Amino acid sequence: MTRPLEVQGLGYELPGKEKRETGNGRFLVRDVSFTVGAGETLVLLGRSGSGKTTTLKLINRLLEPTAGEVRIAGARARDLPATRLRRRIGYVIQEVGLFPHFTVARNVGLVPRLEGWEPPRIAARVRELLAIVGLDPDTFLLRHPHQLSGGQRQRVGVARALAADPPLLLLDEPFGALDPITRVELQREFQALQQRLGQAMVFVTHDVREGLMLATRIGLMHLGKLVFLGTAEEFRASEHPECRAFMAAA
Amino acid sequence: MSPHPPSPSPFGRRGAQRVPRCLALLALLLTGCAPRDRIVVGSKNFTESDLLGEIVAQQIERRTGLPVARRFHLGGTFVCHQAITAGQIDLYVEYTGTAYTAVLKHAPVADRDSVARVVASDYAQRFGLVWGKPFGFNNTFAITVRRRDATRYRLTRISDLARVAPRWKAGFGYEFLERADGFRGLAALYGLRFASPPLAMDLGLTYRALAQGKVDVIAGNSTDGQIQALDLVVLEDDRHYFPPYEAAPVIRQAMLARHEGLAAALDQLAGRILDAEMRRLNALADVEHRDIATVARDWLHSTLP
């Protein structure tokens, strides 16, 4: 049985002569391999500049890998046109990036509309998703992003990512820009969501507590390499210096 | 001048230096207020006017030693007229016919002598301006067409134009369009009915427009250098619509009175330039693109050594 996401030997080398402070020279990501099953959440943990966001972007080809292979549900990511690939992957970013001139309904229904769904089907799906992320459809359908709080916006962002029912969800520090109280609230709700939905997820964060809470497995990245891959328990017990450092900061 | 022994300064040593400086400053200020001992020569905005203006300017400089300030290419007839009546310029070259019809607003007549007489007396009475003796050529409006059209439609006189006008496009400069002795009177007298109103543009562009076929007839100047160069034909003014346009210097009475040698210097130029000569000088400047000051200087040296 093919898993939703398989990453093998993934690497990304910066073009040109740029050097980064990672100590790895021009490699932002080097030889990263992991798989994620349905219903599983892989948390990519690491310091700033460890390569976790870059890895995420290599999966949906916002950056093109210079080495290695990505397979989505068995198909090679490289073989699909990038836009088609991305429509099968949900993408949530820290700044959310809702379209300011679209209503909440149009924002959430974006990918279904791009994929040519029938309008009634889109409308029903939007309502369903808003309910899932905890927003009352009747109140929020016709609002615009600037009328929403930060937490509400990110809920819409998640709903948008789930709209076309993709097998894989990528989240890049989705709660990083929220105040602590809202953040905790959303983390809890997200945990509940994980159980309800069957998506495979890759969740990037630098917050170890968040990671431990939401992870099926944790992938710790350091200087572009995956230095640890295992369950939360294994992470807590690990002797690896980087794991130790993170646990100390938890 | 014999050298004077230095006189003791009333202001002490440093004062001795201050005084000349103060005087210099004062002199500078006064030159702004006092009547200048120089003459300002103007010209209209076409080559021939610039040329004649330059010739007059150089002649004055040679014969009288008076400093000449040049304000050339000012604008059309009316701009120059306003400038001279306001005292901003002292002299410019005008044409008798233009003064008669456009400035004095008389109905145009063809008689050379009466035009000259009226213009001289009216200008003296109304504006305090004096007419010098004419240079010797008549630069009238030249209703001009392309040679191949002249041959094809057998055009030699302006009257012939009435035949082709309904199918033709005319192009004129702005002054010709507006003046009483311009397009309107011409069209009325000769019965010229063009299909559409004439194309209006900067006078200098009308030759190009004619040569390129953009228009079929223009009103150039009979002494223009480009007529021959572009293989154009001037139609004869068989009904004598246009008055004579004899070029002569017009100068402010006050300026003439103040400087003795001025009249004599200007008189030397009288009758020295005939039609062909003016055309030749215009061609040097317009077609061969020679520098106007040089053309003027060469002409003066060879004609009035």
Add this chain to the structure above:
Amino acid sequence: MQGIHGGGMSLWDFYARNSGEVLGLLGQHLSLVVTSTAIAVVVGVPGGVLLTRRPAWRGPILGLANVFQTIPSLALFGFLIPLPFIGGIGATTAIVALVVYALLPIVRNTYTGIAGVDPAVREAGRGMGMTDWQLLTQVELPLGLGVILAGVRVATVVSVGTATIAAAIGAGGLGVYIFRGVAVVDDTLILAGALPAALMALAADALFGLAERRFAWRGK
């Protein structure tokens, strides 16, 4: 000072007596402005979009448009006259020159309008699988429309003024009255051309301002 004023009639008498000619020149003027602005939009908006896709070209192209802007209008008309096809005496040359002058505000504002879109919006759009064209037409252009329209507004207002100079090269328009008036020092004639031109510029400014307010996305 004795001036040579033609006619001495009032402006209204002039308009009443020459209504046909006035309307004709007004129409010519409008045609010059509308045609040149339309061409400048068709060329300039895609041009500005291109600059957002190829940042390396931004310096040279904006620099070039800037240089065009500094050429005095009469001089530009003069340069264009001898050229084949786009030159010659008449409206064609005038329109080419007017397009040249309209390009800078339109290209620059298109670039700024699109570049000013929140990068997060662009990233989210791309990440969800929008093609470049979909992103451009559904997100970037709508969000940047206000700034783009402002550029078109500036270009149009400038064109109305510059088009008066076109009369010097036989392109017609309200400048004909102005040049005629200058040639014979007639204030009425000059005003007969200058006043409608000024009103036209004001109207264009107001119209586009309205369009900006109506169509531009005003967020928070």
